Amino acid sequence: PFLENVTKHENFITGHYDTSFIDSTPELFIFPKKKDRGTKMLNYIGTVTVNGFPGVEKKKKPVFEKPRIPKLAPSEGFLTGTKQILDNEGPDGLVRWVKSQKNVLLTDTTFRDAHQSLLATRVRTNDLKHIAEPSARLLPDLFSFEMWGGATFDVAYRFLKEDPWNRLLTMREKIPNVLFQMLLRASNAVGYKNYPDNVIREFVEKSAFTGIDVFRIFDSLNWVKGMEVAIDAVRQNGKIAEAAICYTGDIDDRTRTKYDIAYYKNLAKELEAQGAHILAIKDMAGLLKPQAAYRLISELKDSIDIPIHLHTHDTSGNGIFMYAKAIEAGVDIVDTALSTMSGLTSQPSANTLYYALKGAEREPNVDVHSLETLAHYWEDVRKYYSDFESGMMSPHTEVYQHEMPGGQYSNLQQQAKAVGLGDRWEEVKRMYARVNHLFGDIVKVTPSSKVVGDMALFMVQNNLDENTVIDEGEKIDFPDSVIELFEGYLGQPYGGFPEKLQKVILKGREQITVRPGELLEDVDFDQLKEKLFEDLGRQVTSFDALAYALYPKVFMDYSRTVEQFGDISVLDTPTFLHGMRLGEEIEVEIETGKTLIVKLVSIGQAQADGTRVVYFELNGQPREVVIKDEN
Numbered sequence: 237p238f239l240e241n242v243t244k245h246e247n248f249i250t251g252h253y254d255t256s257f258i259d260s261t262p263e264l265f266i267f268p269k270k271k272d273r274g275t276k277m278l279n280y281i282g283t284v285t286v287n288g289f290p291g292v293e294k295k296k297k298p299v300f301e302k303p304r305i306p307k308l309a310p311s312e313g314f315l316t317g318t319k320q321i322l323d324n325e326g327p328d329g330l331v332r333w334v335k336s337q338k339n340v341l342l343t344d345t346t347f348r349d350a351h352q353s354l355l356a357t358r359v360r361t362n363d364l365k366h367i368a369e370p371s372a373r374l375l376p377d378l379f380s381f382e383m384w385g386g387a388t389f390d391v392a393y394r395f396l397k398e399d400p401w402n403r404l405l406t407m408r409e410k411i412p413n414v415l416f417q418m419l420l421r422a423s424n425a426v427g428y429k430n431y432p433d434n435v436i437r438e439f440v441e442k443s444a445f446t447g448i449d450v451f452r453i454f455d456s457l458n459w460v461k462g463m464e465v466a467i468d469a470v471r472q473n474g475k476i477a478e479a480a481i482c483y484t485g486d487i488d489d490r491t492r493t494k495y496d497i498a499y500y501k502n503l504a505k506e507l508e509a510q511g512a513h514i515l516a517i518k519d520m521a522g523l524l525k526p527q528a529a530y531r532l533i534s535e536l537k538d539s540i541d542i543p544i545h546l547h548t549h550d551t552s553g554n555g556i557f558m559y560a561k562a563i564e565a566g567v568d569i570v571d572t573a574l575s576t577m578s579g580l581t582s583q584p585s586a587n588t589l590y591y592a593l594k595g596a597e598r599e600p601n602v603d604v605h606s607l608e609t610l611a612h613y614w615e616d617v618r619k620y621y622s623d624f625e626s627g628m629m630s631p632h633t634e635v636y637q638h639e640m641p642g643g644q645y646s647n648l649q650q651q652a653k654a655v656g657l658g659d660r661w662e663e664v665k666r667m668y669a670r671v672n673h674l675f676g677d678i679v680k681v682t683p684s685s686k687v688v689g690d691m692a693l694f695m696v697q698n699n700l701d702e703n704t705v706i707d708e709g710e711k712i713d714f715p716d717s718v719i720e721l722f723e724g725y726l727g728q729p730y731g732g733f734p735e736k737l738q739k740v741i742l743k744g745r746e747q748i749t750v751r752p753g754e755l756l757e758d759v760d761f762d763q764l765k766e767k768l769f770e771d772l773g774r775q776v777t778s779f780d781a782l783a784y785a786l787y788p789k790v791f792m793d794y795s796r797t798v799e800q801f802g803d804i805s806v807l808d809t810p811t812f813l814h815g816m817r818l819g820e821e822i823e824v825e826i827e828t829g830k831t832l833i834v835k836l837v838s839i840g841q842a843q844a845d846g847t848r849v850v851y852f853e854l855n856g857q858p859r860e861v862v863i864k865d866e867n
C-alpha cells in the first residue's frame with residue numbers, strides 16, 4: 237500500500253518532493269490494517285448506538301434530509317484565484333494585488349470560526365470535504381477560506397477523533413485556487429499555553445507545507461514580543477504573515493482611555509515594522525461599533541502601508557453596519573460566513589453584506605447565487621450538530637458590557653453548569669466584567685479570556701469579591717491558570733499587572749518579564765518520535781510528534797481510540813453522533829472506491845456482566861460485536 241499511496245500523491249507525480257517528503261506526508265503511512273477494519277467500525281457504531289456520544293442527547297437517531305450539494309458541470313467555475321497569485325508572485329506580489337483592488341475582498345470563515353463560534357467547533361471533515369470543491373468553483377474570487385487553527389486542531393483530536401492534518405490535506409486537494417488561512421495563537425500555537433520556540437517554528441513549517449498560506453497571528457495580550465517568533469517563521473516559509481491586533485474596549489468611550497486610538501496606531505506601526513504583510517484587526521468579541529470602525533480604519537490607513545483585514549463577531553447584531561462603515565473607510569478585506577452559518581456569535585453574513593453593498597463603489601466581487609446555494613448545504617448540515625448550538629437566539633448587546641469573545645460564551649456557560657453554577661449564570665457574566673477590571677482591563681481572547689473566565693467562576697463559587705480577593709488573598713489558592721498569567725507565562729499585559737493583586741496571587745513566586753519561549757527548553761523531536769514509537773507500537777510521523785508536543789494527553793487518547801475503532805472519520809455525521817436505528821442500512825466509503833454496507837439487525841439483552849451483543853450485517857454477512865452497556 238505504501239507504493240500505491242506514494243505514487244498517487246500529487247507531490248510525487250509533479251516531482252515536488254525532497255527528503256522531507258516522507259516525513260511530511262503522513263497520509264502515505266496510514267496503512268490500513270485490512271484484517272479487522274470492519275469489526276472495529278462495527279464496534280464503534282455499536283458503542284455509540286448503546287451508550288450515546290458525549291454532549292449529545294441520547295435519543296433515537298433522527299432522520300435527516302440528505303444535504304443539498306450544488307450540482308455543477310465539470311467545467312463550471314474557474315480554478316484560479318488568490319492561491320495562484322501567491323504561488324506565482326510571492327507574498328509581496330499578493331500584497332500588491334490586494335492593494336490594487338477597488339472592491340472589498342472577502343474571507344469566508346464557514347470552515348473554521350463560524351462553526352467554532354456556533355457549534356462548539358464540532359463540524360467534521362466528512363461534512364467539510366463534500367462541499368469543498370463546490371465552494372472552490374463557486375467562490376473563486378474570495379481572498380481566502382479560513383479553515384484551520386484556533387480550536388479546530390485540538391477539538392479534531394479530542395472530540396471528533398480525527399486527524400486535523402488530514403483535514404488540511406483533504407481540503408487542499410479539493411480547493412486548489414483560493415488561499416487557505418488559519419488562526420495561530422502566536423507562541424501558544426493552537427493551544428492554551430506558551431510552547432518552546434522550536435515547537436512554534438516546526439508547527440508553522442508543517443502547516444505551511446500541508447497547505448496553509450495565510451497565518452493570522454495574534455497574542456492574547458497584544459504583546460508584540462510574543463508574536464516575533466511566529467511572524468518570523470511564517471516569513472521564512474514564504475507565506476503571508478497577517479499580524480493581528482485584538483480589539484478591546486471602545487475607542488469612542490471617553491471614560492475608558494486605556495485602549496485609545498493612539499494605542500492601536502502604535503501597535504499597527506510596530507507590527508508593520510516587525511514584518512507583517514497584512515494587518516488584521518481581530519474584534520473577537522464584536523465590540524467594535526460602526527462609528528468607531530470608521531475612525532479606527534481611517535486612522536490606521538493613514539498610519540501604515542500594508543493592507544488591513546477586519547474580523548468581527550456579530551453578537552450584538554451590529555456587524556453589517558460596522559463592516560459598511562469600515563469598508564467606507566477603506567478596509568481591504570473583511571471576514572464573513574455563509575448566511576446559514578452566520579450571525580450571533582459567528583461572523584456577519586456574506587449574503588447580507590452583498591445586498592447591503594450592491595451598487596456601492598466597493599461592493600464585493602461575489603456571485604450571490606453561489607452564496608445562496610452553498611448556504612443551503614450548511615442549512616442542512618447544521619441540523620446534524622443541533623446538540624452543540626449555544627441556545628443564543630437573538631442579538632446579544634450585553635456583549636458590550638461583559639466583553640466575552642464569541643467563542644467563549646457558550647463554553648463558559650458549559651463550564652459554569654459543570655461546576656454547579658448553571659443557575660448563577662447572570663452573576664458569572666457580571667463577574668467576568670469585574671474580573672477584567674480587577675486584572676487591570678486586559679485583552680481577553682484565547683487563552684487570556686479563559687483565565688478571566690476561570691477567575692470569574694472561582695469568585696462566584698467561593699462568594700469572593702474584589703476586596704476579599706486582595707485582603708484575604710494570602711489564604712486563597714487561586715486557580716493554576718490565574719497564577720500562570722500573573723507569573724508572566726502568557727506574556728506581558730499592556731500597562732503591567734496590578735501590583736497588590738499580583739503579590740497575593742504569586743505568594744513569593746517570581747514574575748518573568750522575558751518571552752517564555754526564551755526559558756522553555758526546545759523539544760527534541762527525534763527523541764519524542766522514538767518514545768511515541770515505543771508507546772504506540774507503530775510508526776509515527778513528524779505530525780504525530782508535533783501533535784503530542786502540543787497536546788500529549790489528547791493525542792494519546794486519540795491514538796488509543798483509533799487503535800480501538802479504526803478511522804471513524806469516514807462515518808457520516810448522524811451515524812458518528814447517534815449510531816444506527818434498528819433495521820437501518822448505511823454505506824461507508826472507507827477509501828476511494830471501497831464501500832462497506834452495514835445493517836443493524838438487533839441489540840441483545842443486557843447480560844449479567846453489563847454487556848450486550850449487537851448484531852449487524854456487514855456486506856450481507858452476519859457479524860456480532862460485544863458492547864459494554866455504560867447506561
Ligand code: 3PY
Pocket residue numbers: 349352385386387419421520641643681682
Ligand atoms: C481562537 O483562538 O480560537 C479564537 O477564535 C480567538 O478568538
Ligand code: ZN
Pocket residue numbers: 349519520547548549642
Ligand atoms: Zn473570531
